[in-house]
Amino acid sequence: MPARAQKILIVDDEPQIRILLKATLGRAGYIVVEAANAREALSAKAIDKPDVVLLDLGLPDRDGLELVELLRGDPRSALIVVSARDQTEQKVAALDLGADDYVTKPFDTEELLARVRASLRQRLASETERQVVVAGAITIDLLERAVRRNGNEVHVTPKEWNLLAELAKHPGRVLTHETLLRSVWGPAQVGQTEYLRVAIRSLRQKVEVEPSQPRLIVNEPGVGYRLMPNEP
Amino acid sequence: MTEIDVTRADTSIATRIQAYAGATAMVAVSTLVGLWIAPRWGTAPVDMIYLPSVLAAAALWGLGPAVVAGIAAALAYNFFFTAPIHTFQMDRVTDVVTVAVLLIVALVTSKLAAGIRSQARIAEAHAARNATIGGFAGKLLSLSREAEIAEAACTELHRLFDCNAILVSGLPEPRMIAAVPAGNRLTPSDVAAAALTLESGERAGRGTNRSQPAEWVFSPVRSSAAVIAAAGLARDDGHIPVDDEQLPLLENLLDQLALALERVRAEADVREVSSLRERDRLRSALLSSVGHDLRTPLTAIIGAAAELRCDDSNGPALVATLETEAGKLERYISNLLDMARIEAGAVKLRTEPVDLVDAVAAALKDLRTTLAERRVEVELPSDLHLVRADPQLLHHSLINLIDNASRHSQPNGAICISGTNAKGEVRLTIEDEGPGLPQETERPLDTFMRIEGSDRKGGTGLGLAIVKAFTEAMGAKVTAANRDGERGSVFTIRFPQLLVIEPMESADAG
Numbered sequence: 001m002p003a004r005a006q007k008i009l010i011v012d013d014e015p016q017i018r019i020l021l022k023a024t025l026g027r028a029g030y031i032v033v034e035a036a037n038a039r040e041a042l043s044a045k046a047i048d049k050p051d052v053v054l055l056d057l058g059l060p061d062r063d064g065l066e067l068v069e070l071l072r073g074d075p076r077s078a079l080i081v082v083s084a085r086d087q088t089e090q091k092v093a094a095l096d097l098g099a100d101d102y103v104t105k106p107f108d109t110e111e112l113l114a115r116v117r118a119s120l121r122q123r124l125a126s127e128t129e130r131q132v133v134v135a136g137a138i139t140i141d142l143l144e145r146a147v148r149r150n151g152n153e154v155h156v157t158p159k160e161w162n163l164l165a166e167l168a169k170h171p172g173r174v175l176t177h178e179t180l181l182r183s184v185w186g187p188a189q190v191g192q193t194e195y196l197r198v199a200i201r202s203l204r205q206k207v208e209v210e211p212s213q214p215r216l217i218v219n220e221p222g223v224g225y226r227l228m229p230n231e232p
Numbered sequence: 233m234t235e236i237d238v239t240r241a242d243t244s245i246a247t248r249i250q251a252y253a254g255a256t257a258m259v260a261v262s263t264l265v266g267l268w269i270a271p272r273w274g275t276a277p278v279d280m281i282y283l284p285s286v287l288a289a290a291a292l293w294g295l296g297p298a299v300v301a302g303i304a305a306a307l308a309y310n311f312f313f314t315a316p317i318h319t320f321q322m323d324r325v326t327d328v329v330t331v332a333v334l335l336i337v338a339l340v341t342s343k344l345a346a347g348i349r350s351q352a353r354i355a356e357a358h359a360a361r362n363a364t365i366g367g368f369a370g371k372l373l374s375l376s377r378e379a380e381i382a383e384a385a386c387t388e389l390h391r392l393f394d395c396n397a398i399l400v401s402g403l404p405e406p407r408m409i410a411a412v413p414a415g416n417r418l419t420p421s422d423v424a425a426a427a428l429t430l431e432s433g434e435r436a437g438r439g440t441n442r443s444q445p446a447e448w449v450f451s452p453v454r455s456s457a458a459v460i461a462a463a464g465l466a467r468d469d470g471h472i473p474v475d476d477e478q479l480p481l482l483e484n485l486l487d488q489l490a491l492a493l494e495r496v497r498a499e500a501d502v503r504e505v506s507s508l509r510e511r512d513r514l515r516s517a518l519l520s521s522v523g524h525d526l527r528t529p530l531t532a533i534i535g536a537a538a539e540l541r542c543d544d545s546n547g548p549a550l551v552a553t554l555e556t557e558a559g560k561l562e563r564y565i566s567n568l569l570d571m572a573r574i575e576a577g578a579v580k581l582r583t584e585p586v587d588l589v590d591a592v593a594a595a596l597k598d599l600r601t602t603l604a605e606r607r608v609e610v611e612l613p614s615d616l617h618l619v620r621a622d623p624q625l626l627h628h629s630l631i632n633l634i635d636n637a638s639r640h641s642q643p644n645g646a647i648c649i650s651g652t653n654a655k656g657e658v659r660l661t662i663e664d665e666g667p668g669l670p671q672e673t674e675r676p677l678d679t680f681m682r683i684e685g686s687d688r689k690g691g692t693g694l695g696l697a698i699v700k701a702f703t704e705a706m707g708a709k710v711t712a713a714n715r716d717g718e719r720g721s722v723f724t725i726r727f728p729q730l731l732v733i734e735p736m737e738s739a740d741a742g
Contacts, residue, residue: 036492088624103651106562177584194585194733197618201587212589212612218597219590222582222623 006120007031009050011041012062024109038062052116056082057090065093072098078119088222095176120173133168134230135216138207140168160203171229174220255301258285275313279330282309286334290342302338306331315535365484372492382410385489395473401428401461421445437454439472453486455494525564527559546623559601567694570628574701584622585733588612588651588660595630605643611650617658618733625702632695633662633723640666656729663722668714677710707731
């Protein structure tokens with residue numbers, strides 16, 4: 001637990017959900033601020049300066065994606081979108097608009113906390129912590145451009161390294177297919193999901209204990225990939 | 233198919249001249265024979281000599297040449313063999329009789345022969361026409377789509393009548409549904425003629441007394457109830473494409489076409505009715521499942537919560553019940569929503585290359601609470617091909633199949649998920665060690681497999697119906713079978729070759 005308690009703004013029009021989230025996040029040591037609609041959310045954002053905003057996309061007074069545009073891009077606060085199941089397109093749109101991550105309703109409490117931790121992690125981590133990411137028995141050293149399993153170097157191709165590094169720069173956060181294709185293969189290859197699938201598969205052969213049951217590089221169907229770091 | 237011109241008798245002038253010349257030549261030969269016989273045995277047998285010539289001419293060439301042969305024979309007999317010789321006068325009654333008999337023989341024989349010949353020709357024509365019609369009907373029989381039938385019919389009409397053929401249907405604005413050769417155009421007066429045929433069921437257009445300015449001549453394609461189309465024929469040289477003799481054949485062919493079109497429409501109707509019936513069954517099964525599948529977990533949740541309030545000594549167990557039952561409710565609601573989308577025809581496909589490793593891992597992650605007490609084995613080879621699929625539809629299909637396998641397994645029973653590249657397709661199988669299915673052989677997944685069966689296992693009943701609808705929407709298939717020689721069932725999703733992505737050759741991915 002960091003020295004200063006982190007502040008989380010919950011934006012949801014359902015009081016039941018706010019009560020639940022307040023209990024869950026409070027128990028985990030966070031300070032919770034609530035907003036029931038977009039107007040309250042914007043003013044709470046300005047006044048309380050939360051470290052994380054948990055935004056439900058289905059608000060009564062404003063389109064959720066519009067609010068994402070207003071709340072994003074603030075390096076001091078991460079934005080996690082909460083949406084109903086099966087709205088893959090909406091999730092991807094929110095991520096493309098700059099949301100850091102998403103959780104799906106009904107959410108698993110542990111998963112929610114993991115997302116919050118991941119979104120806070122980067123901003124709280126020290127320079128060295130940011131440069132070395134540990135996932136399972138794999139260590140990814142972004143500075144030395146090296147992958148090690150239990151200390152032994154694992155050989156990866158340049159494309160595989162770029163892909164793994166991109167994931168490791170945002171440990172625990174989902175990166176959309178488009179984001180990964182754009183940063184690893186270039187803007188012209190954004191539609192080539194097949195490249196990404198093939199590269200992920202060969203990367204898994206090298207870093208996963210059981211490549212057919214991946215634990216480190218996990219897929220969110222229709223959305224993207226996430227590197228699951230070891231929690232400190 | 234026999235290719236015979238079935239309607240036109242062979243009547244060329246050259247052939248006719250040949251026949252008359254032949255008849256005359258035969259009489260001349262008979263006369264020469266008679267002249268050779270008469271000095272030796274007298275003239276008595278000579279009249280008999282002419283008989284074969286007349287009979288032969290009648291049998292071979294018909295009435296005209298036979299009469300010519302008869303008259304020529306009578307004249308020659310009279311001239312060469314009856315007294316006074318070398319005149320056309322006749323003294324004796326017997327000679328008159330001979331001449332008369334020769335003429336009568338010519339008439340009667342030729343009549344008989346002509347009758348037989350024309351019957352033979354008619355029989356031949358019938359056979360050829362039947363063969364033509366049969367071949368035409370046979371070609372249409374193998375086709376199952378209206379457009380294919382229209383196209384094939386035009387091709388055949390084009391070939392048989394050696395003219396351009398089109399098929400037109402629809403009122404008030406007739407539309408071309410097939411054309412051979414392709415690219416035929418209709419003038420406004422052709423369209424008017426086609427409309428006339430479609431309205432009245434009568435021929436119209438060129439060469440008829442209706443809409444004569446048209447370039448095409450249209451004939452009705454009639455079913456028992458209505459005129460369903462009009463067949464248009466035209467020749468590039470502007471001649472009338474089908475003469476009156478060929479008309480009955482054309483009509484017969486168009487009747488066959490009408491039958492074929494009616495058959496296809498009836499088949500489509502049957503399909504529609506059966507899909508409506510399936511939807512009705514689905515809807516009523518859905519309603520009856522709501523009662524059971526919503527109430528059971530809700531009862532457990534309400535009961536566990538009440539128990540917790542009174543006495544929390546069983547806390548962890550009751551909380552586990554709450555979680556499990558709520559999870560069931562969640563999945564059920566998700567299935568209800570999926571079903572509503574299927575019912576409303578609102579399933580949108582967003583396909584992309586998918587790694588089944590990802591798909592299986594994501595499904596297992598979502599089902600982790602359910603599968604806590606199951607052994608799950610995953611065998612997905614590293615060279616398993618990618619498939620083109622909708623990640624969400626596939627995700628829900630897999631969740632339902634794995635959930636189904638889990639529900640039918642004993643605690644600690646194994647669930648095996650494996651993938652194979654097989655003969656161009658990719659197969660993903662989900663096996664359980666449960667009681668298996670009440671069927672002998674592998675067969676396509678039945679929408680009502682669980683819904684109609686007993687539901688003691690607490691299945692939502694909708695799961696397999698959703699699997700079927702979603703996989704079929706993606707172009708894949710699901711089959712269900714029992715395990716070979718062992719207890720348990722096997723569900724297989726088959727991605728056909730069309731959906732399989734062969735490994736890339738370039739190193740772009742590396």
